[in-house]
Amino acid sequence: QQQVKQSPQSLIVQKGGISIINCAYENTAFDYFPWYQQFPGKGPALLIAIRPDVSEKKEGRFTISFNKSAKQFSLHIMDSQPGDSATYFCAASIFSGNQFYFGTGTSLTVIP
């Protein structure tokens, strides 16, 4: 059973546009939601993360929006650049527990 559902599977955005990737979860015990960015041949790198006590977190061009009642969270990349082209994974975990689940990944291509 997929603990974290991620969409879309792939996304093409024009340079300067907004990239939006969505994730949904079922387990209400999850309390930590990170996003990872992965370039080909490299390991995932932690991009930004959120706890459910806030509805939004922004770091530079990257913003996580969190909807606790809907059990959904999303990554917004503002002013998308070709260098943002990568695979993005959302994840969900219990911060003080021993469960950590990745979404299925989104391949983002930003075209000049």
Added chain:
Amino acid sequence: DTEVTQTPKHLVMGMTNKKSLKCEQHMGHRAMYWYKQKAKKPPELMFVYSYEKLSINESVPSRFSPECPNSSLLNLHLHALQPEDSALYLCASSQEWGRGKQFFGSGTQLSVL
């Protein structure tokens, strides 16, 4: 220092070879992980070491043998692998098992011929 170092970066081995992957972190993390990642798929957890003890083995075949010599080092010994084992092998660490931020190495791209 938030770095997890993996060696080698690339490895080609035959099905009868024995090789080892190495992982090192100096962040004082007490949990270390091995993941396997196929192209265009999320990482799949293989093993978790917590305080140098094997805590999780996700039904991984015995041809993969993990070892944690100390709190900073993690090895993955490989023997008699199959071509379908070709993948990117990732090491990660976190402050404690399952706690929040996992830091990943760049991985070892393994090809089994």
